[in-house]
C-alpha cells in the first residue's frame with residue numbers, strides 16, 4: 100500500500116504493463132527522455148529504452164494512425180496526446196478508423212490500443228489547455244471512454260484499458276494529477292471498465308458525475324451534511340459503456356438527481372445521462388433532472404476570475420442541490 | 427531453367443492483368459443491369475498493381491491498399507469469387523461481410539488491411555504496421571497505395587515523415603492517374619512528380635511508367651530490397667491512366683474531352699503488355715485464346731457463385747461493435 104497521486108498511479112500502471120507484456124509501447128510528444136510534459140511517463144524511457152517509449156514528431160494524426168497500424172499487427176500501443184485540446188488533428192483517425200475497424204471488417208480486425216490524454220481545467224490553461232472533449236468521443240460506438248478520478252481507480256482502469264481488445268480513450272483530469280492522492284495497493288487488484296462507483300452514499304439527492312467534479316461534488320456533499328441534507332455521489336469512472344444500473348438505482352433511491360459535468364452544458368455528455376434518467380426512472384423522480392455544467396462559451400478563459408466563473412465549484416454545486424431538495 | 431521460370435512469371439503477370447480487367451468489366455455490366463449499385467475500377471492501373479505485387483511475398487508482407495487495387499488483390503491471392511461477394515455485398519464477403527462499399531478490400535488471412543473511405547487514412551496505418559514489424563524484428567515489408575490526389579492529405583505527409591525519421595520498412599506507392607475525380611493534377615500540386623516530395627522526408631522517390639508492368643516490377647524490387655536491408659522507405663510513383671470514369675456514379679465526359687479520352691486509350695497497359703509478349707514470342711494467338719477462355723470461365727463462375735450466395739442477416743447489424 101502506497102500513497103500516490105493520480106499521475107504516479109498512472110505511471111505505475113504503465114510501468115507494470117510494460118514489464119509484463121513486451122507488446123506494450125508508448126508513443127507521444129515528449130514522452131521519452133523528458134517523461135512527458137506532466138511527467139506521467141517519467142523513468143520509463145530510461146527503463147525500457149527509446150524503442151518502447153517513442154518520442155514522436157509533433158503530429159497527432161500519425162501518433163494515432165501509426166498506433167492503429169501497430170495494434171492491428173498485434174502490438175499494444177499506448178499513445179499519449181499531450182493535451183486533449185490537441186486531439187482534433189487525430190479526430191478522423193480515432194472515429195473513422197480506430198472506432199470502426201472491428202465493425203467495418205466484420206470482426207476480422209481489431210484495434211487494441213489506448214489513447215491517454217490530460218483534459219479539463221481549473222489550472223489556468225486557458226482556451227487550449229483546459230478543454231473537456233468527452234462528448235465528441237462518447238458519441239462514437241466502437242470506442243470506450245474511461246475517466247477515472249482517483250489514483251486507485253486510475254491505476255486499475257489503465258491496466259484494464261491496455262488489456263482491452265478495443266480502443267480506449269483514457270481521460271486524465273490534469274487538475275487531479277497532483278491534487279488528488281490516495282492509497283494504491285501494491286498487490287494486483289482490478290476495477291472493470293463500465294462499472295461506476297458510489298463515491299458517497301446518501302438518501303436525499305443523487306449527483307451523477309466524473310473527473311474533477313466527483314471531488315467537488317463530495318466537497319459539496321460534506322458542506323450539505325452539516326445542513327442535514329444527505330447527498331449520494333456517483334462517480335461514473337467509465338463514460339462509455341455507461342453503467343446504467345448504478346445510475347438508475349441511485350436515482351430510484353433518492354428520487355432527485357443532479358447531473359454534473361465540467362464540459363459546456365449544451366450537448367454535453369451529461370445530456371445523455373439526463374435523457375436516460377428521464378426515460379427510465381421517470382416515475383421515481385420527485386423533481387426535474389437537473390444539470391450543472393460549464394458555461395456555453397467557446398472554452399475556459401485564462402484570467403482567474405473568468406476561469407472561476409466558467410467552472411462549477413463546490414459552492415455552486417451546493418446551491419444547486421439546496422434548490423433541488425427544496426423542489 | 428531460369429529463362430523458363432521468367433517466362434512463366436511474365437505470362438502470369440499477363441494473366442493477372444487480363445483477369446483483373448475482365449472481372450472489372452463484368453462489374454460494370456452488373457452495375458448496368460442494376461445488380462451492383464457501385465463500381466470503382468482498376469482499369470488502367472493493372473500494370474502498376476501487378477508489377478508491384480510480383481515483388482511482394484503474399485501472406486508475409488502486409489498490404490494496405492486503396493479502392494483501385496483490384497489487380498493487386500488478385501495477385502496477392504484474393505479469389506474472383508471473393509471479389510464478387512464484395513461487389514454484391516454478400517454475407518461471406520471477406521472484406522466486410524457486405525458492411526462497406528465494394529472495393530474497400532480487406533483479407534485478414536492475406537495480411538490485407540481493411541481501409542475506409544476517407545482518402546489517405548490508411549497510409550499512417552501502414553507506417554504503424556512497419557513500425558511494429560521493425561520492433562518485432564520480423565522480415566516484413568509493408569506496401570501501401572493511394573492516388574495522387576490523396577497525396578495532398580495531411581495524413582500522407584505525417585506518415586511519410588515518421589517513416590523517414592524511423593527508417594521503416596514501408597513502400598509508399600502512389601498510383602498517379604492524373605485526376606482526383608474531376609480535378610486534374612495541375613490543380614492538386616505544384617510539382618510535376620509526386621515522387622519529388624520524397625526528398626523532403628529523407629528517402630528516395632522514383633517515378634515509373636505505371637502502364638509498364640516490368641518497369642514497375644523493377645522499381646518495386648529495389649524498394650523491397652532496401653526495406654528488407656533496413657535502409658527504410660521508398661516512395662514509388664506509378665504514372666497510370668484512369669480508363670473509366672472515377673466510379674459508376676461519375677461521368678468523366680463532363681471534364682475530359684473526347685480527344686483526351688482517345689489519347690488515354692493508347693496507353694492501355696493490358697494491350698501494350700500483350701503486344702510486348704507477342705513481339706517477344708512469349709505468347710501467340712493460341713496461347714492468348716487459352717488464357718482468355720480460362721479467365722472467362724473464372725469470371726462466369728465468380729458471378730454465378732456470388733449471385734447465389736446469401737445476403738447478410740439483418741439481425742447481425744449490431745454485432746462486432748466491440749469484442750464479443
Ligand SMILES: Cc1ncc(C[n+]2csc(CCOP(=O)(O)OP(=O)(O)O)c2C)c(N)n1
Pocket residue numbers: 494543544545572573574575576577601603605606607668672
Ligand atoms: C477525405 C475525403 N475527401 C473526399 C473524398 C471523396 N473522394 C473519393 S475519391 C476522391 C479522389 C481521389 O483521387 P486520387 O487520390 O487521385 O485517387 P484516384 O481515384 O484517382 O485513384 C475523392 C475526392 C473522400 N473519399 N475522402
Ligand SMILES: [Mg+2]
Pocket residue numbers: 573574575601602603604605606607
Ligand atoms: Mg488520381
